[in-house]
Amino acid sequence: MSKPEGESQRLKLGVFKFASCDGCQLSILNLEEDLLALGQALDIAYFPEASSDMEPGPYDIALVEGSITTAEDAHRILSVRQQTKVLITIGACATAGGIQALRNWADVEAFKQAVYPSPEYIQSLNTSTPISEHVHVDFELWGCPIDKGQLLRVITDLIAGVQPRLPADSVCLECKRRGIVCVLVAKGLPCLGPVTRTGCGAICPGMGRDCYGCFGPSEGARKGPGLPPNTASLARHFHGGLQLIPIEVMRRFRGINGYVSSFRAESDTWEKKT
């Protein structure tokens, strides 16, 4: 990209991809007219999905999409970290291991054999792990995909030199604010909204269905900031109240964000009961 005057004062941004579906990067491109404004406010120095011009680091901000699933990627994230001042993970893959972390409960060799006639050519670790298991992460942006409004807010905070903060309470509160009828109570659907982080605007209940936890666990609903939500109580209600059998309760928690510790512990508990 050609450089306007005053380039050196603008923060330099890099966007990096690991194992993912590209949906969170697409959320950046979906900023549409704000994207052009962003291109003026920041120096988008590295973003291969959108630009052939790939400037080397160091970067002020790195947005990292995707989880670590190969030995090579485990190395590459170290180098991204070394070149970056503020590293932000974007999305469930980078923040929690993503849907591909379902392999962490499985036999990956068997997976390879099921898909590939010559599994020995395939470079892949047996696990899919979040970026924070490999390097220090400064800020985590949840969602599968992330919410572009939240992304814009975090970036403008950083440009203004403010430590970004986003709400971490549950989807339920968003439902109440929007006046959406509770699908758990009214329809008896196994909604994860009570233990899921706000940010999406309660899309699923708004569309008449149950939340499946794509924004990861909420924080501190009853106990305080940074603490896990009360998954055990909700799981008991799924089982005792909504008549889900243990394996169904397990599957509920073992989804898009299944590998994050609170959801993982809950799904493991119910797996033992199946």
Add this chain to the structure above:
Amino acid sequence: MSEGPDQIRTIAVDMVARVEGEGALRVTVKDGTVRDVELKIFEPPRFFEAFLQGRHYEEVPDIVARICGICPIAYQMSAVHALEQIFGLRVEGALRDLRRLIYCGEWIESHALHVYLLQAPDFLGYDSAIAMAKDHAAVVTRGLRLKKAGNAIMTLLGGRSVHPVSVKVGGFSRVPLRRELAALKDELLWARDAAVETVRWVASFEVPNLDMDYNCVALRHPDEYPLNEGQIAAAAGLQVSAHEFEHHFTEHQVPYSNALHCTLQGSPYVVGPLARLNWNHEHLTPLAKQALADNNIALPLRNPFYGIVARSIEILYALEESLRLVERYEPPPLSAAPITVRSGIGMACTEAPRGILYHRYEVDGDGVIREAKIVPPTSQNQSSIEQDLRRFMPRLLHLPDKEAALACERVIRCYDPCISCATHFLNLEIRREGRA
């Protein structure tokens, strides 16, 4: 680049940009002749087929959407159609229309993204659309707004444009009110005019001449441009249903790629906008047909660089079709048809923005998935991309390595490959052996 006999020269570019996913290209040149072209896909496998096993059929649309952020509807549509087949269900009427409409939204969004943000910079000599916007602000703004029109359809029907949440087996979790759809109309009318302009704009691009004898494969439907339904058509009169897909199309592994290559009776073939247009132009809408004529676009298209033209025609088609569907919409009595779960095997193919997408599921009596198989468009196009490059490479050999590499990337981008689907580093390596 002067090379003595027996010298091997390796040229590498770090990453092919403006594609979705991670890949690399290696070209070996010996004595001035192109020997091998290998499109390597490094994107680590994500094993979706394996972890669909043991999940309940109702979870499938949410899971398969995550294969690709650019075309989640395609995955959801192939999946729900395959599963409905097992349950003996045909979704008709307004629900069928709404499925068509949300798919049109995805075509508009995905095609506009590719035309304006990913590929047009190649023809106009920029690194990115953001750089291009400095000289062509109005054009880039038009492209972004067009893409947004597609997103608006998806968001209204699906809750959001990336990984929509309302699609389910049998229909939707919620259907829109008539007035909600009507509210889209003004923007779609603007977008339709912008799409006419888009065709005119891309048809004026100078394209390298490359004539390929493609075997085009696309769905065909007796009375409509195909999205969710149709028979799979190919050269030599082959016309089969999705049920027979695996009899004719086979996947095989190559040592250098994490994506399986799919061939038709052992030979390369092409799927996507170009193939679709060649097979289905008679079902285009009036303005789309007019745009072909006004811009002297002669069919069949056999040059990969015309992919951008085909994609733009399809944007126009999808907008006219969306307007038609919005116009005639009457909300259905139920947002989804009731399901009777039973065991069985179902297969379906739908037209993803990048070409046909095949899904097969085996389900047990409790509705739990026993087995799943998914063949994405990019793995079907890989062999053809390699073939195009083999044909195109000889005229690049006089170029310095870096420029040759960039020209190869341009060929690859014509296909709008989605490497996340098939499995984004496109690291180009040219090995020159012997005399150049």
